[in-house]
Structures are given as structure tokens and as C-alpha cells.
Amino acid sequence: MRKNKLVLSTGRSLYAFYGVIGIGPDLKTFHGFDGGFPEYMYDEEGSLIFEGTDFAMPTTEEMLEVCAIMLKRWAEKRDELKKEKGSC
DSSP, X not given: XXXXXXXXXXXXXXXXXXGOEEEOTTOOEEETTTEESSOOEEOTTSOBOEETTEEOOXXXXXXXXXXXXXXXXXXXXXXXXXXXXXXX
């Protein structure tokens, strides 16, 4: 995780303001507090990836990886809270 990019196993990365990725009740995703997600992809050198004249979008496999990353983060937060509760 770089400051504003979520680096995937493919070497490509997604812009995510300070690494924040959210999901609303309608299952639409966003980054930061108001940015659409995914917006665009970067290659391993940090250059924007284009498909024709449009920004490249992540593949289904890459979005599944994003889901796995976010699930892991929430599980870590849950475990942290459980530990805090147990130490009270």
C-alpha cells in the first residue's frame, strides 16, 4: 500500500485516497470520502494505463483481490477490538 494507491498482485494499482476504500448499502464502491472507485489503473512504473482513449479499469480478478484485501482489514480491526474488550 502506497499513500494513495492500492497495489495488486498483478503489479497494477488502483487510486485510493490514503488507502481508504468504502462500500455503500447499494454495493457501489468509493475511495476517500467522495471519489468513485475504481477510477483508473496504474502500471508498475506508476503511469496511468489506457485502453484506447479511456482509462483502463480493473479486471474482475483484480476487484476480487480488492475485496479480499478489504475483508482482511475488517477482520484485523474486529480482532483488535476483541482484544481491547478482553483487556478491560
